[in-house]
Amino acid sequence: MSSGSSGARRLASIATRPDTVCRSCWQSIARRPYSAAAAAVAEAPETPETSSNSNQKAAKDAPKPRIAYQIHAGVCLSRPPQITRDLTPFEESFFLYQKRLNERLSLPFTRYFYIAKGTVAEADWKRKIKARLTPARDIGVFNPFKKQGWNDEVLVGDTLREQESQVDALLKDAIPSAAPGQEGMVVAKEDVLVEKPMPRVTESDITGDRRSLNRLLQRTLYLVVKNSQGKWLFPHDQVVGKEWLHNAAERILVQSGGPNMNTWVVGNHPIGWFRYNFTSILNPDRGTEEIGRKVFFMKARIMAGQADLQNNIFGYQDFAWLSREELEEAVTKKYWDAIKNMLADR
Amino acid sequence: MALRDLGRASCRALWRDGRPGVGAPINPLARRNIRTRAGAKPRDLNDLESSSFLTPIRHPVPEEKVSTFDPLARSENSKRPLPSSRYQYRSPKYYRGPLHPHQPPRPSDPASREFYAGPFSLPRLQQTYESTIASDILALQYTHYPPGYKAPPRGPRLREWVGDNPYFKGRPPRPPRGSDVLRPLDRPTTFRNIPKVTGVIVHTQASAASKQNDSAYLHVAGMAIQAITGARVEVHKARRSVMQWGLRAGRNIAVTAELKGETMYHFLSKTIEMVMPRIKDYPGVPGTSGDDVGNITFGFKPAELSLYPEIEVNYDAYPPKMIPGCHITVQTSATNDYEARLLLMSMGMPFYGKVQD
Structure with missing residues (x-):
């Protein structure tokens, strides 16, 4: 078959596309000449809603509007974790044990x-190795090659395995030690020499500011908004005309959160969907009777900026950046059931 | 509409199941015995252990015993020495077959000669991959197949048994023009096969070791690679003589280090975040790199290799003219170069120039 006739067939089939099949699906079905499934979808019987007798009489005269759902695009905008997660007590203990085991089994430090011999660094090294007995800096005082090297397990209640104490040990080691009475070596202040890592708990965590993007650095945060009825949900809006879902997502982000957000919509496919029914309304534009709404969620990441609801056109009252657990408490049970599987564990 | 009716119908069918026993609650946790009916939690729930990995264990041992416990003093005060058979065990040096009475322990046993300690940390890049990159790649690579879609039939991959001659059985079919190998099939990316980094191979060839008959080049190369990777290197011999390259068959010529797991992630993040940004006018990894099945290779010159922090810290210890360059091959579980490049780009690796898939 020539390409021209194939294109004509496709056009003809698009012209008869029912509203129950999405555009991309319809295109890929209609592309195949042997598509039995497409024919089945196209000729799917539309069972009318049962209603009162008077309505049925009217229905015989005028063509009944088709029953359909409103199609909405939602945006699941997230901020990925910024720092590594806290290790579990088991992992901390295991890593410390493996480090000490490695000291016992590996060749001595070269x-x-x-x-180099005769340098200031060598004098510093000698003093430090005398104190901690091993070249590794974060495993405490432990001599792996002595007769008592088997005693490599820390006792209950020892804080050595904890991340904070290991950071302290490394910071302490980074400061050059001074020999008593030796000239030319001055102990500098800690703050001048060694840059301490930033705290893993931020000010927003302490004050409980749920609008800040600077909170819960170990977790993925999701943008939720409070709509005019006081419900928390992901920002969403109707798909306009022939707009694609990812274009709609970009538009919704600007129209709700303002232009001061650098975002990236990940992929062209939705990652989840939510459906609910309401009392049916007639849509004269599409010639359909809408009985509910389907919201398809697009995945998006925030790179920089912050949401600002000042000029949003959807009537959103408030926003918050919430983790998975906080989200479960904020949204309704039905909404949570629809969205929980598209959220990251961490 | 039809879908809605289907949902209702299936709901009804599920509720009115005629099988015996289906009317009772299926969930064992929801079942209640007479004994536990009086307001208490179901017994099965109480039997479940809470995870000891997530919460510190509360020891039932009395506090005095814990505070006074001193294993060193205890061993010194004991009258009998420790049993020597247990503490002086040595693994056999050679493996003498499965029927020999003296079998070596498993490589995961610290007493084994093959044992390597570790892991010592949970690498940051690995955590980023698991929490962020993997799900993003899944969303990017998703292909939607509408209901009723049938995959187009594939041509034969291997020869069938034709006629009486078994020669053709299992042999590849006549290749298409321009290609002589059977390429692996591309499969749709699902949550089971999201591409990930499976290994890194760092390779350096010290031709001067053979040309000038000076093994020092090889030693320096080995020390440099070991320093930057943290893994033991393996030495390779030249397989044949090539006069132009100064190769002579049988001479030690190159070293490689194979990285997996924790060291692999540490090396990759070090390369991407500390070395590549510091190379002057670095364009990135060539976009044409790749072996068509998801492994990407790039190289560093000697001056670039010395930007690794482990070499910088004692740069004076290496003879300056002997510091080698290296080739780095990143092996991924992707089946084509496009996916492998997508994975490495999401980890922050820059690519430049023409892209070849």
Whole structure:
């Protein structure tokens, strides 16, 4: 078959596309000449809603509007985790045990390859190794090659395995130690020499500011808005005309959160959907009777900026950046059941 | 409409199941015995252990015993020495077959000669991959197949048994023009096969070791690769003589380090975040790199290799003219180069120039 006739067939089939099949699906079905499934969908019987007798009489005279759902695009805008997660007590203990085991099993540190003889660094090294007995800096005082090297497990209640104490040990090691009475070596203040890592808990965590993007750095945060009825949900809006879902998502982000957000819509496909029914309304534009709404959620990431609801056109009252657990408490049970499987664990 | 009716009908069918026993609650946790009926939680729930990985264990041992416990003093005060058979065990040096009475322990046993300690940390790049990159790739790579879609039939991949001659059985079919190998099939990306990094191979060839008959080049190359990777290197011999390259068959010529797991993630993040940004006018990894089945290779010159922090810290220890360059091959579980590049780009690796899939 020539390409011209194939294109004509496609056009003809698009012209008769029912509203129950999405455009991309319809195109891929109609592309195949042997499509039995497409024919089945196209000729799907439309069972009319049962109603009172007077309505049935009217229905015989005028063509009945088709029953359909409103199609909405929603945006699941998220901020990925910014820092590594806290290790579990088991992981901390396991890693410390493996580090000490490694000290016992590996060859001794090649000291003269890294520290030249007769240098200031060598004097510093000597003093430090005398104190901690091992080249590893974060496993405490432990001599792996002595007769008591088997005693490599820490006792109950020891804080050595904890991340904070290991950071402290590394910071302490980074400061050059001074020999008593030796000239030319001055102990500098800690703050000058060693840059301390930023705290893992931020000010927004302490004050409980749920609008800040600077909170819960270990978790994925999701943007939810409070609509005019006081319900928390992802921002959403109707898909206009022949707009694609990912274009609609970009538009909704600007119209709800303002232009001060640098965002990226991940992919062209929705990652989840939510459906609910309401008392049916007639849509004269499409010639359909709408009995409910289907919201398809697009995945998006925020790179920079912050949401601002000042000029939003949807009547949203408030917004918050929530983690998965906080989201479960904020939204309704039905909404949570629809969205829970598209959220990240962490 | 039709869908709505189907939902209702199926609901009704589920509720009115005629099988015996289906009327009773299926969930065992929801079942209640007479004994537990009086307001208490179901017994089955109480039997479930809470995870000890997530919460610190409350020890039933009395506090005095814990505070006074000193294993060193205890072993010194004990009258009998520790049983030597247990503490002086040595794994056999050679494997003498499965029927020999003295079998070596498993490589995961610390007493084994093949044991390597570790892991020592949970790498940041691995956590980023698991929490962010993997799900993004899944969303990007998703292909929607509408209901009723049938995949187009594929041509034969291997020869069938034709006629009486078994020669053709299992042999590849006549290849298409321009290609002589059977390419792996591309499969749709699902949550089961999201591409991930499976290994990194760092390779360097010290031709001067053979040309000038000086093994020092090979030693320096080995030390440099070991320093930047944190893994033991393997030495390779030249397989044949090539006069132009100064190769002589049988001479030690190259070293490689194979990285997996934790060291692999540490090395990758170090390369992407510390070394590549510091290379002057670095365009990135060539877009044409790749072996068509998801492995990407790039190289560093000697001056670029010395930007690794482990070499910078004692740069003086290496003879300056002997510092080698290296080839780095990133192996991924992707089946084509496009997916492999997508994965590495999401980890922050820059690519430049013409892209070849």
